[in-house]
Amino acid sequence: GFGVGRGKTEKRKFTMGREYPVVPPRSLASLCDQIAPLLPIPVFFLRRHSLSLLRKVQLLSLVLRSVTASSPSASSALCLRELHAVLTKALNLVQFCHRSSRVHLLLLLPQLSIHFHDIGLDISTVFDVLPPGFLLDLDLRENALLLRRRSEPPCDPKGDRLRHEIIAVLDELRHERPPDPEDLRRIFFELGLQNRDECDDEMERLREVMMKTEEQEPEPSLSLVDLFCVVRYAKQLLFGIECSGASSVESADWESEKEEPEIPEDYRCPISLELMRDPVTVSTGQTYDRSSITHWLETGHVTCPKSGQLLKNTELVPNLALRSLISRWCTEHSIPFDESSEAAGAGGAGTLAVINSKPAIEATRLTALFLVDQLRSDLPSARTHAACELRVIARSGSPLIRAAIVNAGAIPLLVPLLDCGDPVAEENSVTAILNLSIHDGNKEPIVSAEGCLEGIIRVLRFGSTETMRENAAAALFSLSSAAALKERIASEPGAVDGLVELVRSGSIRARRDAVSALFNIATKKDNVPRVVMAGGTDAVVELLRETDGGLAEEAAAVVAMLARQADGIVAVVAAPGGISALVWVLRTGSPKAKEHAVAALLELCRHGGQDALERVARAPLLVRSLHSLLYS
Structure with missing residues (x-):
C-alpha cells in the first residue's frame, strides 16, 4: 500500500564513491509501462498532476529504451538505481489513487498533490545529475531536457474548494447539525456521484480500504468511517429508496455478515455465555462479566451462579489479566472490544468498524431516521429495503444509534414485516430487531411492543429459512439476558417450546443460541418447570x-x-x-x-x-x- 502522510517527502541523497548494483534501463522502461496505462487518474482534481506525470513517464520510457550503454559508470548506475526508487514510489502512488474512493482522495488532495509534484522533481533531479556521456544521442538529450521542465502547481483550486466544503459537512455533523441537502447534492454531483450505484461503488472502495489497511490519517476529519457514513447518508437522502432488488442491499455496505470466530470458552461469561467485556471475580474465585453478575446479585441471589457456593461478600474485583487477554484476542479477530460499542451482541460479535466518532454517529443517526420513515411507505419493496438497511446500521451502530432507531418508532413498524409472507422482509425484520436488542435500553421496548415477541416466536418456529430461525433464537437469547424479561419471555406461548424444538433439530448456530436462551430463562427459578414441561431437559441432555x-x-x-x-x-x-x-x-x-x-x-x-x-x-x-x- 501507499501511505499518505502530511505531505512531507523524503529527500533522497546521492552518495558517490560507493558501488551499487546496476538496474538495466530496459527494466526501468518496463516499470514506466506499468505506470502509463494507469494515468491519468480519473478524478478531475488530480487530472493535471497525473497528466504531467504521464508525460514524464512516457518521455522517460523513450529515453530509457534508447540507451545503449552496456556498462554504465558508477555514477550512472547510482542514478539508475535512484530512478528505480522514484518510479516504484510513483507506481505505488498511482495504484493507491486507483483503489481509493473519490471523496477520500479529495480530502487527501494537499498531500497527494505534493507527492505528485515531488515525484516529478525527483525524476528531473536524476537527469540533472546524470553524467553527460550517458546520453550520447542528440535526440535523447532533448528528451531529457523536456523531463527537467516545470512541474504542476501543488493543488487544484476547484478541488481544494470542494475539499473545504466536504470538511464543512463533517464539521456540521460533528456539531449535530444536518448538512444542507442542496449543498450535499452539488458536492456529490461535482464529484461524479450522481446515483445510488455510484454511491455504492464509492462505499465499496471505502470498505475495501478499511479492510486492507490500518487507518493512519493525521486528522479525525479524514476518518474513513466518517466518510463511509456520509456517503451512505447522502445515498439515501439524495437518491431515495430503491424499490427493486431489496434483498441484495447488504452488498453495498461494509458490515456484510460473516461467519464469526469461535469465542474461547474462558472468555465467555458463565451466566450469559457471551464474550466478557468487563470480567470481574467474586469471592468464590469465579469470574463473570460485570453486567451479568450485577444483574444476578440485584435479583436477590446470594450464591455463586457457577459453583452454588454462598458468597462471603458482593465485592467484584476486576480481572485485569483476563481483560487484557480478551482485548488482545478481539484485536486479532477485528472484533471491537470497547464496552461502550456494545458490538458483540447475540448472534454476531464482529464487525469491521465501529461507528464511534461524532460525524459518523450523526450521519448514521440521520440515515436511520430517514429509513424509519421509509418503513411507513405504502410500497412493500420500500419497507423491505428500509428494514434491510436498518439491519445493517443496527449491527455496527453505537448504543446512541440503536436507541435513536427504537425511539423513532422502528419496532412497531418492523413487527408487521415479521409475518408479511415475504421471506426477505421477514428475515430483515427479525435480524434488525436482533441487532437493536443488543443495546440493553432497547430490550424492554422491544418486548413491550404489541405483537413483537409473538412475531419473533412465530419466526423461530415456522420461519421459512434457517437464517430466520437462527436470528429469532439469537433475538430471544439477547432479550432474555435482561433479568426483568426472563419470565415474560418464558410465559409467552410457544417461546420455550420453540427453543426446545430448535435445540433438537436446528443448525449448529441455531442450537447454540437456543441453548443459551434456555440457560438465561432457567436462571429464573420459576421458569425451570416450563423448560422441563417443554422437554428441555431431554433435549439438552442429548447435546x-x-x-x-x-x-x-x-x-x-x-x-x-x-x-x-x-x-x-x-x-x-x-x-x-x-x-x-x-x-x-x-x-x-x-x-x-x-x-x-x-x-x-x-x-x-x-x-x-x-x-x-x-x-x-x-x-x-x-x-x-x-x-x-x-x-x-
Whole structure:
C-alpha cells in the first residue's frame, strides 16, 4: 500500500564513491509501462498532476529504451538505481489513487498533490545529475531536457474548494447539525456521484480500504468511517429508496455478515455465555462479566451462579489479566472490544468498524431516521429495503444509534414485516430487531411492543429459512439476558417450546443460541418447570455427547442450572442416559464443561434423594473420572 502522510517527502541523497548494483534501463522502461496505462487518474482534481506525470513517464520510457550503454559508470548506475526508487514510489502512488474512493482522495488532495509534484522533481533531479556521456544521442538529450521542465502547481483550486466544503459537512455533523441537502447534492454531483450505484461503488472502495489497511490519517476529519457514513447518508437522502432488488442491499455496505470466530470458552461469561467485556471475580474465585453478575446479585441471589457456593461478600474485583487477554484476542479477530460499542451482541460479535466518532454517529443517526420513515411507505419493496438497511446500521451502530432507531418508532413498524409472507422482509425484520436488542435500553421496548415477541416466536418456529430461525433464537437469547424479561419471555406461548424444538433439530448456530436462551430463562427459578414441561431437559441432555460447535459445554451449563431446582433434578435423573452423559462429559469434555457436569452431579447427590444418589453412585467410570479431575 501507499501511505499518505502530511505531505512531507523524503529527500533522497546521492552518495558517490560507493558501488551499487546496476538496474538495466530496459527494466526501468518496463516499470514506466506499468505506470502509463494507469494515468491519468480519473478524478478531475488530480487530472493535471497525473497528466504531467504521464508525460514524464512516457518521455522517460523513450529515453530509457534508447540507451545503449552496456556498462554504465558508477555514477550512472547510482542514478539508475535512484530512478528505480522514484518510479516504484510513483507506481505505488498511482495504484493507491486507483483503489481509493473519490471523496477520500479529495480530502487527501494537499498531500497527494505534493507527492505528485515531488515525484516529478525527483525524476528531473536524476537527469540533472546524470553524467553527460550517458546520453550520447542528440535526440535523447532533448528528451531529457523536456523531463527537467516545470512541474504542476501543488493543488487544484476547484478541488481544494470542494475539499473545504466536504470538511464543512463533517464539521456540521460533528456539531449535530444536518448538512444542507442542496449543498450535499452539488458536492456529490461535482464529484461524479450522481446515483445510488455510484454511491455504492464509492462505499465499496471505502470498505475495501478499511479492510486492507490500518487507518493512519493525521486528522479525525479524514476518518474513513466518517466518510463511509456520509456517503451512505447522502445515498439515501439524495437518491431515495430503491424499490427493486431489496434483498441484495447488504452488498453495498461494509458490515456484510460473516461467519464469526469461535469465542474461547474462558472468555465467555458463565451466566450469559457471551464474550466478557468487563470480567470481574467474586469471592468464590469465579469470574463473570460485570453486567451479568450485577444483574444476578440485584435479583436477590446470594450464591455463586457457577459453583452454588454462598458468597462471603458482593465485592467484584476486576480481572485485569483476563481483560487484557480478551482485548488482545478481539484485536486479532477485528472484533471491537470497547464496552461502550456494545458490538458483540447475540448472534454476531464482529464487525469491521465501529461507528464511534461524532460525524459518523450523526450521519448514521440521520440515515436511520430517514429509513424509519421509509418503513411507513405504502410500497412493500420500500419497507423491505428500509428494514434491510436498518439491519445493517443496527449491527455496527453505537448504543446512541440503536436507541435513536427504537425511539423513532422502528419496532412497531418492523413487527408487521415479521409475518408479511415475504421471506426477505421477514428475515430483515427479525435480524434488525436482533441487532437493536443488543443495546440493553432497547430490550424492554422491544418486548413491550404489541405483537413483537409473538412475531419473533412465530419466526423461530415456522420461519421459512434457517437464517430466520437462527436470528429469532439469537433475538430471544439477547432479550432474555435482561433479568426483568426472563419470565415474560418464558410465559409467552410457544417461546420455550420453540427453543426446545430448535435445540433438537436446528443448525449448529441455531442450537447454540437456543441453548443459551434456555440457560438465561432457567436462571429464573420459576421458569425451570416450563423448560422441563417443554422437554428441555431431554433435549439438552442429548447435546452432552455433542462434539461439534462447543454445544456440549453450553448444554452442561443448562443441565447444571436445571439441577438447582427440584423439578429440574427429577427431570435430569429421569432423562434417558442423563447421568451417564454427565459422566461422559467428566471424561471427555472441556474444562468448563467438566465444571458444569460436576456441579450438576453434586446437586443431584445433595438434593435428589436416595434414588438419585444411588443412580449417580452406580454410574460406570464415575469414581475414575472424579479421581482424574482431582489430580489433573
